Each structure stands twice: as C-alpha cells, then as structure tokens.
Amino acid sequence: MGNSPKITTRTGAKAWDTIWRWTWFTKEQWQGEFRRQKEGTRRALASLLPKLGVRSILDCSCGLGWKTILLAEMGYxxxxxxxxxxxxxxxxxxxxxxGLDIRFFRSRWETLGRTCRRKYDCVYNDAFAWITTRRALSASAGGICAALKRGGKFIFQGAHQWSRDDDRERMIQQSLELEGRFEALPLHQKDGIRLTTIVTREKTADGILGNRIHVVDDHGAVRIEIASVLDACIWTWEDYTETLGRAGFRRLYSVKEKGVGPRPYILNVAEK
Ligand SMILES: C[S@@+](CC[C@H](N)C(=O)[O-])C[C@H]1O[C@@H](n2cnc3c(N)ncnc32)[C@H](O)[C@@H]1O
Structure with missing residues (x-):
C-alpha cells in the first residue's frame, strides 16, 4: 500500500490564506469572468452610493480585489x-x-484606526456578518468607525431592519439550497501542479460551515489542504444596533436595491 496523502486543515485567518493562494493559482479561469460574477453587487452599489454622496471608499474585505476594481471602474x-x-x-x-492603480494594504478590521493613513467617506465590508464572537464584532466596529470621516457611511450585509428572529433558520436553509451541499470546481493544471477543489457545506447551529478541500498533485506527490470557514449567521439587528451604537455610529438603517435577479439586495448603512 502506498502512503496516504498528508492532510492539513486550516481555520480562521489561515483558512483565507489557503483559499486565496489556490484561487490565485486558477486565475486563468476567472480573470475574464469576475465582473460578471459580481454584477449583482455592482448594480446594488451603483444605485446606493450616489444617494449617500460618497467619493472615497475603503473596501476592507477586499480579498483579491474584485469588488475594489469594480468600485474604481465606477469612478470612486x-x-x-x-x-x-x-x-x-x-x-x-x-x-x-x-490597468488600474489602486492602493491596497494589509489590515485587520479591528486595527484600522491605526493602519489606515487617511479617513474615508465610506467603508464597505462584505464579510462583517461572518464574525464569530461578540468581542471581535465590537472591536471590528470600532476599527471601521475610526477609519471613517464624521458623517461617513459603513455598508455591510447580514440581518437587517426587516429581519425577524425566526428568519435565521430560513436564511441558512435558503443559502444552503442555493449554493448546494457539494460543489466540484473545474480542475486546473499548471507548472506541473494539478489542483482538484471540492467544496462541502453543512448546516451548524451558528450558520454554514464551508470546507474547501484542495487536492494538490505536485509533480506526482499528492497532499490535501482543507480551508474551513464558518459563514456565520449569528447576529441580529439588535446586536448590530447596539454594537455599532457603542462603537460611535449615530444611525443605522437598511436599504433595498436592485441587483441581478428578482430579489432585492438588502444592504445596511451605518452613519458615523
Ligand atoms: C468573503 S471574503 C471577501 C471576498 C471579496 N470581497 C470578494 O468579493 O471576492 C472575506 C475576506 O475578509 C477577510 N477578513 C475576515 N476577517 C477579517 C478581519 N477581522 N480583518 C480583516 N480582514 C478580514 C478575509 O481575509 C477574506 O479575504
């Protein structure tokens, strides 16, 4: 019998490192496609941002910068x-x-007050709802608030002003049905490395636990790298109101914007 492939499992910030490294490896698959994939968000933001009167924006969960690029192309x-x-x-x-010149920097949301060199009219975060502890929620809200000018807007998603407590279970179920429990991504081969990626999603008490399983055949030596991320669904509208209020935001409300498809995109706006 041969040796079994070594399995490494990463969670939290390290999981994102694994996800982005392998996503970058498959760049040829998505570089011509990412605008189409993010079209819903682009439309919703293109409708909302002019109404908020913002000019400068920090995309603080930028990942590989797909939405940052779209915002730059919108002229922000x-x-x-x-x-x-x-x-x-x-x-x-x-x-x-x-063809764009955009400044990117490394920062956790919690430390934005120290790391950002300027203040913005708007901070956008598409993963604020994924925070898993109350302590991190407060610290992140504080960091984001510190990066905003007075009157600046923080835009995020998650529970909204029309949510009810019993929506949570339904939202988890809906999202699972939409994304599926299992997904196999297209194979990718480059520089002697063959990558097979399988995504599994399971319902937990706190949201959906996603496992991205990368089977890496590196010149014949196989290893498995698993990135485990909780797409959390913990926070209620009351949690947001209370935490953001304590962090220094004066007002919080939700808006419905048209994206792609029949359902509206609901975004939350917190005003400093
Ligand atoms: C859902 S991904 C972002 C996707 C990206 N906006 C896009 O459109 O492709 C969430 C990102 O948030 C980052 N992240 C999570 N928690 C963070 C924190 N506390 N501070 C800074 N970044 C964080 C992760 O590293 C990850 O890149």
Missing part, C-alpha cells in the same frame, strides 16, 4: 485592505493587470 476614489497579506499583494497585481 477607492482603496482596498484585508487581513490576508497574500490577498492584498495579489489584489495589487490584479489591479495593475487590469
């Missing part, structure tokens, strides 16, 4: 940051390849 003065160093380096490279 945008910068991107993320806790994952690999992602922000590659986001800079991607933006350059797309």
């Amino acid at each position: 003065d945008v910068e991107g940051c993320d806790g994952c160093g690999f992602a922000v380096r590659r986001a800079s490279q991607l933006a350059r390849e797309e």
